[in-house]
Amino acid sequence: MAFPVGFGWAAATAAYQVEGGWDADGKGPCVWDTFTHQGGERVFKNQTGDVACGSYTLWEEDLKCIKQLGLTHYRFSLSWSRLLPDGTTGFINQKGIDYYNKIIDDLLKNGVTPIVTLYHFDLPQALEDRGGWLSESIIESFDKYAQFCFSTFGDRVKQWITINEANVLSVMAYDLGMFPPGIPHFGTGGYQAAHNLIKAHARSWHSYDSLFRKEQKGMVSLSLFAVWLEPADPNSVSDQEAAKRAIKFHLDFFAKPIFIDGDYPEVVKSQIASMSQKQGYPSSRLPEFTEEEKKMIKGTADFFAVQYYTTRLIKYQENKKGELGILQDAEIEFFPDPSWKNVDWIYVVPWGVRKLLKYIKDTYNNPVIYITENGFPQSDPAPLDDTQRWEHFRQTFQELFKAIQLDKVNLQVYCAWSLLDNFEWNQGYSSRFGLFHVDFEDPARPRVPYTSAKEYAKIIRNNGLEAHL
DSSP states (O other), X not given: OBOXXXXXXXXXXXXXXXXXXXXXXXXXXXXHHHHHHTOTTSSGGXXXXXXXXXXXXXXXXXXXXXXXXXXXXXXXXXXXXXXXXXXXTTSOOHHHHHHHHHHHHHHHHTTOEXXXXXXXXXXXXXXXXXXXXXXXXXXXXXXXXXXXXXXXXXTTOOEEEEEEOHHHHXXXXXXXXXXXXXXXXXXXXXXXXXXXXXXXXXXXXXXXXXXXXXXXXXXXXXXXXXXXXXXXXXXXXXXXXXXXXXXXXXXXXXXXXIIIISSOOHHHHHHHHHHHHHTTOSSOSSOOOOHXXXXXXXXXXXXXXXXXXXXXXXXXXOOTTOOOSHHHHHTEEEEOOTTSOEEXXXXXXXXXXXXXXXXXXXXXXXXXXXXEEOXXXXXXXXXXXXXXXXXXXXXXXXXHHHHHHTSOOOEEEEEEEOXXXXXXXXXXXXXXXXXXXXXXXXXXXOEEEOHHHHHHHHHHHHTBOSSOO
């Protein structure tokens, strides 16, 4: 079961989740610094990313892990406020530039291709204070930051992700208020933030295209989170329609404007407009793109970056009471099949990833696809011999192999989440996704390989699984 020659085997991390050094060497505060320092049990046991894995001072240890695995690619994110403490180029922090230069140079020296994410949930607090992603001014701020990164690191970085999981961020931060700034705006904030995220991504893609691409010859995309969604009752027309609608609201909401035609899916627009009307709003709660904006947004991705963890069943749920919220607008309810194994919110459904990849291929004109995150957590305390977790990985690789061989999906890179156990947002350190165990009680933060790490290293050496389909 050999994967195509040159297939990319990677692991991923994100700045706030691993770096620590939250106020070291001139770094400005980001929204997660503020959010976690406010306490109030928003995060498991009021844990913070102040130290996390200590990667800001322990990069050499991370590099050893990367070499031990034999990775071909490594995905990491830049801390916007480590580079630009107040989010603007008014003050540039050279210590931040030096840190990321070292990471990039060390990776290249060791034959590892960097995949760099500009923004992974950690907005500079100074920009959040000016409205964050709810304010249209963020579009220009992000574009200037992107241009700064392209000009500083783009001579060596050829694979860029502008925004990580824009579809998760818009809902969790600005609709439900579970992520910073922690203020819910049910049924309105998520759409406003999404609108600005899409435009910010598109603007920065055009900046790369017009100012840097000719010389740097890189690729730019954004990563989208995707749960595969199946009708709860395959014989029910209303459940079938609900499952299709759920994918439109969840994945196509961002992917269709960027990859197809610059605008939201029709069913999304009509559902939100009709609900808004029933609720007495003067116009739809979903903002509209102008014709000019549609032209700017269309075609602004050089590959399709997707992050898959799990699958859910979808049932039609009429919004009789006219409640506000994205699920209510879509008129869906989602839940797992009781027979599926789960670890926390992740139900292990390896066949879901193959269906998702086929959907992307068929819907988006057979693009080059990168899986920029996929993984399985262990609860703390996590055994180093994680054979059950490795079995989930193995089954996933079998499905990826089928997607490539049988469905002819153009999958080129796979990133395991995560290189290290790290700060998992609201779950703090209670959920462990790492290929390497990190002892958060030990100031030295030692990294020790799980069985998964050893098995993944074999897969990379063999460029695939030894077993047959």
